[in-house]
Amino acid sequence: MRRNGQPGRRDATVARQSGRELVVTRTFDSPTQAVFEAWTRPELFRLWWAPKSMGAVLSACEIDARTGGGYRLTFGDGASDSASFFGKYLEVTPPSRLVWTNEESEGGPVTTVTLEDRRERTLLVLSELYPSAEAVPDAAGMQAMAAEQFDQLDELLASQRRTA
Numbered sequence: 001m002r003r004n005g006q007p008g009r010r011d012a013t014v015a016r017q018s019g020r021e022l023v024v025t026r027t028f029d030s031p032t033q034a035v036f037e038a039w040t041r042p043e044l045f046r047l048w049w050a051p052k053s054m055g056a057v058l059s060a061c062e063i064d065a066r067t068g069g070g071y072r073l074t075f076g077d078g079a080s081d082s083a084s085f086f087g088k089y090l091e092v093t094p095p096s097r098l099v100w101t102n103e104e105s106e107g108g109p110v111t112t113v114t115l116e117d118r119r120e121r122t123l124l125v126l127s128e129l130y131p132s133a134e135a136v137p138d139a140a141g142m143q144a145m146a147a148e149q150f151d152q153l154d155e156l157l158a159s160q161r162r163t164a
Contacts, residue, residue, distance in 0.1 A: 012146040019133040022142055024126040026150045030157040032115045035122045036095035038153055039113060040065035048152040050075065051145055067092050071100065107135030124150075 012026040028035055038044045046061040060074035072086040087101035087108070096115050102108030109128035116123040126146075130136045 012143070012150045014139050014143040014146060016136070016139055017127065020130045020136060022128050022130075022136060022139060024124075024128075024142070024146045024150075026124050026146075027118065028122045028124060028150075028154055028157055029120075030122060030161065031120055032117045032122045033095045034157055034160060035115050035124060035153075036098075038156060039098060040092075040094075044156065048156045049073070049149060051148040052152065053148055065089060065092050065098070107131060109135070 042061040050056040050058045076082040087103040091099040098113045109130045112127045
């Protein structure tokens, strides 16, 4: 795929799968294990998750990526944290599947990330299943945020390939 005429750049696509589910897909030019580690190792996750355009700082990142483990992501400057996102891992199957809850609000979805090996490339499918149709966010807003986050993840993975 090409993005803005640039070879190698891939857009994240967002589709409404049902009245309660949004699905994001993106292919990365990295092995599945590397993509999985970027989702599960706090020192890597904090390098790509917060969209830079929002000026958000991920001041704390706790990830216990095992079935029954939990996570907590805190945005802010450390002195006055503005928002926290947290939940529990329902399933962790390295290096191909993560399922977690989003417990920071009543309308939080269950998120599933699957990683499919495509010969040194990885197809990522992220699904968010919401408790009601009313809780589902606008797909266009999610498209913009996912595109930026996954571009940042792509940059991190590329830098890891260069240093390997």
